[in-house]
Amino acid sequence: MIAITGATGHLGRATLNALSSKVPANQLIALVRDPQKATDLSAQGVQVRQGDYNDPAALQAAFQGAEKVLLISGDDLENRLQQHKNVIDAAKEAGVRHVLYTSVTNPSADSHFGASPSHVATEAYLKESSLTYTMLRNTLYLDILPMMIGDNALPSGQLYAAAGDGKVSYALRQDLAEATAAILATPGHDNQTYDLAPAPAYSFQDIAATLREVAGQPVQYVPISPEALAAGMREHHVPEPVVTMMVGLSKAMAADEFNLSSPTLEELLGRRPTDLKTFLAGVYGK
Ligand SMILES: NC(=O)c1ccc[n+]([C@@H]2O[C@H](COP(=O)([O-])OP(=O)(O)OC[C@H]3O[C@@H](n4cnc5c(N)ncnc54)[C@H](OP(=O)(O)O)[C@@H]3O)[C@@H](O)[C@H]2O)c1
Structure with missing residues (x-):
């Protein structure tokens, strides 16, 4: 079982x-x-x-x-x-x-x-x-991007993030679940370590460009400092542990900590993992 x-x-x-x-x-x-x-x-x-x-x-x-x-x-x-x-x-x-x-x-x-x-x-x-x-x-879920993009990016045309030029190999949570089910249902995975972080990796410049494409609206990435991110969140009364988590996450993104571009997820799924454009079109597409 x-x-x-x-x-x-x-x-x-x-x-x-x-x-x-x-x-x-x-x-x-x-x-x-x-x-x-x-x-x-x-x-x-x-x-x-x-x-x-x-x-x-x-x-x-x-x-x-x-x-x-x-x-x-x-x-x-x-x-x-x-x-x-x-x-x-x-x-x-x-x-x-x-x-x-x-x-x-x-x-x-x-x-x-x-x-x-x-x-x-x-x-x-x-x-x-x-x-x-x-x-x-x-890796980081594509599914967390709407939370990072926020409600204001499309109306204002300005996408604020503290991720610098760092790139992230995002994956859809559903794809990770399907790969995990494939591993659970088959033998041969004893004492293995799988990097489930597919290519290509995307920066916030790429996210802004893809948003422009799928939503048909002008959106510019506005890089901000981790300090500015924290100050903005505190202004909105975000709890301190969440501020700390988001600042750390952003710094890790900026430092390319999630930039891996491994083929393993695609191999396990037997198909291309869901990409940024497909995901954003599903959320923001006209
Ligand atoms: N890669 C990413 O981008 C990313 C993003 C967010 C989180 N994560 C990590 O990945 C995990 C799974 O992601 P997810 O999206 O499935 O998160 P999720 O929807 O929040 O699910 C977390 C699950 O852990 C269970 N859980 C938490 N504390 C528990 C406890 N003390 N005893 C028993 N069960 C407990 C929760 O139970 P209940 O259903 O009872 O609440 C829930 O079912 C998260 O918990 C977090 O560690 C990764």
Whole structure:
């Protein structure tokens, strides 16, 4: 059986959906915090089991009978390293053979991106466990671009960002989910590390040019400093941890930390991954 954590989140749910055409539903375990959010999964025959990354006993019970666990990284940046360790330990205790972990492109303890050090530490912890592993080094989602572009770029014609000339190898979350499902459903991925960060990589100049093309409106990229980004967010009463995260993310983008252009996602999908223009046309196209 295959257990998917974060099964009521975006990536987990999309992975489960993609897996459901490859694996019988009763061979799938959805680990959820709130089973009420997963009644549709239960109705399909998926085994919905309750568990929180903070609750080792519940995790161990939830993983009973699973051969593989997909550990979807949590969103609690302060506590998630311990949470990930809890999941890995519980998987081991429950007799799981293989854990797959959603890491990040170019994980580094020195990264500007605040989430990166806990990915480094989780990868190390998983490698040191007796479990076999697959590291899914997921790049930034195309899906986060509307949040970075903001509501004002098209009306004002000015796209503000603090990403300098840095380029990012974005991927659509749905494509990452389909690749993850392909890995989960087939043998041969033991102790592999996959860079899921496809070519081409795009700068904010490229994003502005593509927006002009798909929306048919003038849009210019206006590079700003990380300090100006932080000041603007504080003016809008954005919570301080989010300001810190966005500033770090922007600095990491500017430093080309997510610029990898790896062929692996295309190989796993057996087709070209969704590109920037297709994604932006879907969101902003006329
Ligand atoms: N590459 C990128 O651009 C990018 C962007 C955003 C996030 N991420 C990372 O990738 C992960 C997956 O992305 P996503 O879009 O699927 O995020 P998401 O929709 O926020 O899903 C996160 C999932 O983690 C679960 N979770 C969080 N804390 C938990 C806990 N203590 N115990 C059990 N489950 C817990 C959530 O449970 P509930 O459903 O109960 O809330 C949710 O299902 C994120 O969590 C984050 O680490 C990557």
